[in-house]
Amino acid sequence: MGKTKGLQRRIVGKAKQAVGEIIGDQGLHEAGKAEAERGREEQDKPSDRNPLKKLNQLT
Structure with a gap:
């Protein structure tokens, strides 16, 4: 899932x-x-x- 789906899930979760x-x-x-x-x-x-975000996680 993408970032927008993650944001959507967070909003729905906070509402619940x-x-x-x-x-x-x-x-x-x-x-x-x-x-x-x-x-x-x-x-x-x-x-x-x-790909740079993955690099940040490796360091």
Whole structure:
């Protein structure tokens, strides 16, 4: 997945987290938190289009 999908996943996760907290649904809150974290990881992955980002991870 690309950076835009990662960002989308983070936004959806944060929304679920907020709704879960507002309505008092701890399961929804935790699911949103996990989804937002997966989105963050996807965004942080080096892109195939940017070889310099991979170089930064090696150093």
